[in-house]
Structures are given as C-alpha cells and as structure tokens.
Amino acid sequence: MTGSTAGGLPADSGTSTGSGAGKDRPTAADAVADAHRREWAFVLAATARVAGDLDLAEECVQDAYVAALQAWSQQGVPRNPGAWLTTTARRRAIDLLRRDTTLRRKLPLLVEPGPPDDQAGADGPAGAEEGSGVIPDDRLRLIFTCCHPALAREAQVALTLRLVCGLSTADIAQAFLVSEPTMAARVTRAKKKISGARIAYRVPEAAQLPDRLDAVLTVVHLLYTTGHTAPGGGRLVRDDLVDRALGLARMLLLLMPDEPEVRGLLALLLLTDARRATRCAPDGRLLLLEDQDRAQWDRPAIAEGTALVRDALRSGRPGRFALQAAIAAVHAQAPTYRDTDWRQILGLYDLLGRKWTSPVVALNRAVALAMADGPEAGLAAIADLEHDGRLAGYRYLPAAKADLLRRLGRAQEAAQAYRCALELTANQPERDFLSRRLAEVQPGR
C-alpha cells in the first residue's frame, strides 16, 4: 500500500494557475486534479479518523478520487468536491472495515484519545458517524502526527508530503535525490512506527504546543529551502516544492490564526519567494541578492509578507521564524544591496542568535557584519565559525569566505575558498556561479 497511485491521478499538472477560470465549465479531470491539490489533506485527515489507520485511509481516499473521475464526468462536478470526496472515502473505509472484521481486529488502530479539554463525546472513539460535520482540526491532527518528534526529521518531511500533500512516493524520492525504494521504505517505516508505538492522532496539548509546532514549521521550512535551492540537478529552484511549502504555510495560518510563529513562517516564505523570478538571469546564471533586479520582485507578495511580519512582531517576544521574516522584510524594502539597513539586520541577527543558537545564523550574521563594518570583521567572525567546526561541509561557509576575500583583493586565498565551496556544491547553477568567480580571481590560469 505504499504504492504511488496518488501520482497516477491526473493531478498537479498545470492546474495551479487559474484553475478553471478560463473555461466555462471545468472538465471532470480538471476538477479532480484541482481537488487533489486543494482537498487532499482535508479528505485524508477526515478519513483517517474513520479508518483508524493511515494506510487504509490513503487507499480509500485514492479510491474516492478514482470514483470521482467517473462520477463527476457523468453527473457533473459537485458544489463541494471536498465534502463529496470525504463522504465517499469515509463510506469506503466503513465498508471495508465492516466487510472485513479481521482487518478491523488486526489493524493497529490510530490512537485517538480525547484530551481532557477536548469537546467530550463529540465524536465516538472511532469517529464512525457518517456524513457528520468534519471537525476542521482534522488537518492539524494529520500534520502534527506526521511531524511527531519521535519520527526522524527526514521521515517527517516524507510523511508530510505524502499524507498532507498527497505526493507520490516517486515524486518525493526525486525531490530528495534518493531512490524510490529507499523513500518507500522510509515512509512505510514511519507509518509502522505511528501505529506500532501508538503515536496519537491529535493536536498536542497547550503545554507541548510550542515545541511541537516548531517541529511542524521546521518541516515546512525545510521543504521550502529544499525547493528554493534544489540539492542537486540542473535547476536552481524546484517550483513544485516551493509551492507546496507555501500552500502548507497558508493552510497552517488558516487553521492556527493566533500563532505568531505560523504568521512568521508564512511571511518568511512570501518575502523570500518574492525574489524567485530574479534569482536567475535569462540565461540561467545565478544572480545573488546584490545583483538582482529589485524592480522585478513580487510586490504583492512583499506587501503581504511585510504585513504578516508586523503582526507577528506585535505579539512581543518574536520567535525564530518571525525574526527571519523581519530580516527578509528589511531586504525587501532596501532600494539596493549597498543601501540596505545593515545595522538593523545585524540587530535582528543578534536577537535571532539568542533565540536559536544555530551556526548557520552565525554565518549569516557574519555576512551582515561584513556589510556593516567591512569584510575584515566578517572574515574574523567566519574564522571563529571554522574553528567551531559544526559547519564543516556546509557549502555556504567557504562561499561566503571566498566572497569577502575577493572583496579584499586577496585573490589566492579567495581562489582556494572558491575551490573548497565547489567541492561541496551539487546544484548546477550554483556550481557555474562559483566557477565564474573562481576564474575571475585567478585570471592568469
């Protein structure tokens, strides 16, 4: 049941732009593809409560999408495709469970205890009441379960893509540069742990929420960064992953409108993504922030992101996503790279470093420091990081160092750092960029 039937559906291809807007009536196939993209998490989350098992739920939801293709082309697309799919998938789950009582007995049921403060008795233990209003929190249950800290981070990411986004195992494997069997095994193992170890299908209680939410946001952010600069291959950006991450962040904000860090994450993604179109020249060359055509940045995205950051910061004691978004907002408002408010950025990095002791934050701070106080100051900070050792193998450390050395005219040292960065870089546009810089600093060779 780890098969990739989800990918066999006419999903995702080109439906993301103006779905059905140009046509009088969407065809059934378009509507199914659109519903796959929009409603998958909703349908699966609601079905999982009836099925009591993620595998069974996935199978029933896939069946429902297949049934929709036929039913909708004959009877027309229902007014609420999500509800239609949910009812169909839940009915199928109940059918299968009734027909096969041994299946029911054998299944290690998803644990769904009602926490004390839950609306007691609103749903039976198996939630088997049919067609009743779907509790909106079901998608949150699903994503919190997928991102449970008892699962390895890479499994959290894979499960989120598979169960919340409905991506096929093949697509997920491709995005993370592992073989399909490897990814299938990863997903299967994670699902087995959920049922075997009884990871509860629920939203964590208030006391655990900050930590657990941070894990969810980290997964979404990781998805974004993986798409933002693909780990390898010919393209700089994997648009599909970036769009998934943005979609997830929007979904989370819809479901948790009062969490400042959710707001911060969406803001961060929007503000970073506003630069997407300008990160490569028409010929595919990588363009750094410094060289990007700021007139081409996505202004509506910047406006939306900036408003979200303001809200997130207003809550006081901003978290790490809100602070990163604030830094992105300062960049978004700067007329040029040079005329960026580097002092403010430095101050924000200081706050961020107190909240989140990551050497990557320290590296970014070093770059900002170099802009505020000159390359030597930045190099000194980078030297500390090299000494620290935790960033050994992190390609952006030698790349940043090389750039500062280049600015100082220390060509030979710069060349060595560029070579170092090249050894660690697999993304082709990034490699081309580093090679060009390397050639610039050692023209005679």
Place this chain on the structure above:
Amino acid sequence: MAEYLILINEDESSYATASPDVLQQVMEAHNRFAKQVEETGGSIVSGRALQPTSTATSIRDDVITDGPFAETKEALGGFYLVEARDLDHALEIGKLCPAQFGGVEVRPIMVFDGM
C-alpha cells in the same frame, strides 16, 4: 492503554565509583518515580534493576561467552514495564524516569493478534 518498556541505559562505571550518598539519591529518585507515574495516570507493571554487564553471559549458536551481547559505554542497567495511553504519555513517563548517568529508551510492547 498500552504497555511500553522503558529501558534504562547508563554508564556503569559512574555507578561503580558513586558515593553512598549518590546511590541513596538514586534509590530515592526511583521511589519518587513510582509515585510520579501514578500522577500522570499511568502505572508501573513491573520494574527491575540488573546486575552490571560484568556478570552477563552471552549465548550465540550454543557458544557461551563471557560478557554482554554488545560492549557499549552505556549499558542496559534496568527497566520498567509501564502502562500508558499512547506514545506521548509513555514519553512523559520516560522523561520522569531517573537515569542521571545516561538515558532511557522507550519501546512499545508487541501485541499479538488473538491474545
């Protein structure tokens, strides 16, 4: 409710060199733990401390060898079998479990069909 085994893995040498005071504190911590588990709504089914791995004997293919299965700095030194609602509850109990010279591993007990 489901059963979980909490395996206590600790550095044996720390116990070997610990003062009587420290050992007394460890005993008291375990006594407190029993009470704390009840307060979370869970229960301890059983629990035992093991003698150090220097007393262990391993058998593989009928061949008897002196010592534990794997030599590690931190070794299994005791366990609790507990009842908990779900993994989160079991982890909550696991966090309470004293293991100052190492840590604990939480493993769900396998349930066989028809049992």
